[in-house]
Amino acid sequence: PAFGLFIFTIARDPLRIIILIAGAFFWLVSLLLSSLIWFIAVKASDPQDERLQKGLLIFGVMFSVLLQEAFRFLYYKLLRKAIEGLVALSEDGCSPISIQQMAYVAGVGFGLMSGAFSMINLLADALGPGTVGIHGDSQLYFLTSAFMTMVLIFLHTFWGILFFHGCEHRRWWEIAAVVIMHLTVSGLSFCNPLYVGSLVPSYLLMAAAAAWAYLVSGGSAQNLRRFLLCKC
Amino acid sequence: MITFMNNSDSEEEPCNERTSLMSAESPPVPSYQDGLQASQAGEAQAHRKRRAGSSRGPNNIAGGEMSGSGVPVRESILENEEEELTLKYGAKHVIMLFVPVTLCMIVVVATIKSVRFYTEKNGQLIYTPFSEDTPSVGQRLLNSVLNTIVMISVIIVMTVFLVLLYKYRCYKFIHGWLILSSLMLLFLFTYIYLGEVLKTYNVAMDYPTLFIVIWNFGAVGMICIHWKGPLQLQQAYLIMISALMALVFIKYLPEWSAWVILGAISIYDLMAVLCPKGPLRMLVETAQERNEPIFPALIYSSAMMWTVGMAKPDTAARGPSQQTWDAAEDGREHLRSPSHAESQMPEMRSPVPTRPVTSIEELEEEERGVKLGLGDFIFYSVLVGKAAATASGDWNTTLACFVAILIGLCLTLLLLAVFKKALPALPISITFGLIFYFSTDNLVRPFMDTLASHQLYI
Secondary structure, eight states, rough: OOHHHIIIITTTHHHHHHHHHHHHHHHHHHHHHHHHHHHHHHSSTTTOOOHHHHHHHHHHHHHHHHHHHHHHHHHHHHHHEEEEEHHHHHHSSSSSSSSSHHHHHHHHHHHHHHHHHHHHHHHHHHHHHHHHTTTTTTTTTHHHHHHHHHHHHHHHEEEHHHHHHHHHOOHHHHHHHHHHHHHHHHHHHTTTTOOHHHHHHHHHHHHHHHHHHHHTTTTOHHHHHHHHHHOO | EEEEEEOOOHHHHHHHHHTTTTTOOOOOOOOOOTEEEEEHOHHHHHHHHHHHHHHHOOOHHHHHHHTTSSSSSHHHHHHHHHHHHHHHHHHHHHHHHHHHHHHHHHHHHHHHHGGGGGSOOOOBTTOOOOOOOOOOOOHHHHHHHHHHHHHHHHHHHHHHHHHHHHHHHHHHHHHHHHHHHHHHHIIIHHHHHHHHHHHHHHHOOHHHHHEEEEEEEEHHHHHHHHHOOOOHHHHHHHHHHOOOOHHHHHHOHHHHHHHHHHHHHHHHHHHHSSSTOOHHHHHHHHHTTTOOOOOOGGGOSSSSSOOEEEEEEEOOOOOOOBBHHHHHHHHHOOOOOOEEEEEEEOOEEEEEEHHHHTTTSOOOOEEEEEEEEEEHHHHHHHHHHHHHHHOTTTHHHHOOOOOOOHHHHHHHHHHHHHHSSBSHHHHHHHHHHHHHHHHHHIIIHHHHHHHHTTTTOO
């Protein structure tokens, strides 16, 4: 689905592609820094202690989430500057791309990169022979991973929109809500392999975020109805 | 790599078109230890060509002189508008370069992942004489540095040779060299590649069929690259030979040497293009003085140049460059091909030659094309291919390097739009790529592995 989003909405316009790749880049850098911190922490601690390792892992995850949001903010700043540059360059005084479109594309960029990093090794291994969950782990590993990744990609997209909107209108509570949601989703993934605990709330959160982002972008129930009715 | 923006006048167009028929250098065949013949001269030439191809001089002034008959005010307005157009369409050109670079990398990564041949070590090139199978780390490091020095000096020698040839107008020699290189590249390497792919998938093919296939492929390739052909086909061929060359490099360069060479080459590129005495810069400036396009053999171009003769009917509108990659072969030595991205503004003349006199003064629409040297393609692909081949984090590292290189390319093109001069394309991308490769491999991989094993998501 994320690739479908990419093809239909982004691949037309070269500017969006650039913003997408830049968004992916920013996510990557945030991942790099967070794994650096985790790595240092692990090296500095005792490798035998299981609980400590688990705790460090949790710490690493939380820190990474915070870093991701920080980088989203930085990316927002960069895009603001870029929009001013584009407006100055264009002939009719308005930017070829709006900040909302940028928010959407940035969100997709973040999401795609995070999804890719989560899934791709899994997919590569899935091509080979083997049995899922042979050591007593859940047999639904691949399926749940796929669903989780998809929900995360969508969530990143919506968070991008909400985040940028919050920054534009200086509503700090929106930004804080995005950060808290991100932390929650990551935290929920700690419940794995108890999939009920992690997947279902994540999907609910995603639906909530989707509705919120839709409203923020100027949609409403009437628009939705009109869209559906006109098309059908 | 040199990127520069070219505002070529309509007057220059015919000239450019005619001279664009220069053949690409044939890359020299590297001498393999398993007995392949290497033509040193060929390589040197190729090397040169590459260099020649990659440097492009800034051509902004051309815009000003362009409408010599025009009013100065109009000229300046033209220039301003052109600048705006440049920046505005910059995104489109970036994408026009993204696509071939991505395609090349995809081909290389796909081959590396599936065909075992390219990851086995079967000997080294003569250009990297020091072996890396030494027991101690220090010795290995020393050997790789020495290898790099040998390789870079070979490249420098070849580039200087090429520049000298170009300066003294020994065009026939250069053309012959390019033709030889591309011949070898198209036939020999394709044969090896096809053989390996067929072996991997256990598909039987008899020799006559093989001969016919390779003959067709090679012949069409030669025609496309050195003569006329549809733009898409030219681009496809250039991408393919870049990928082939990159695969050869990945196979035959020892591990640490490859990374050190990549780093050294970007530094060299930086210096060769930006220093006033750098060979590439001299090449570009010479080409500009003579109003000729830089060797079409070594540059990938993304747009068509349409020229309309002023007093004569339309000349052929063909892709500006099919810069062959010959240099790439040459490049064994010539590993680095200074690639330069050139933003050209080919003017699209109105196809109606009814008003030849005024066509000069009309403001023709310009379709810009961007040019990137083939060496850049090769080195980007080498980086990503090496990441795919040797990284233990597999796809994560490859993906990270890919994104890093694309971002580097973006930044380079941005700088090109700002500076409007020939710029080296390698340094920024390669630096990003290297940083990301090493950091992803060592830092991110354990993190992601641990996360994945607990199925945590960040």
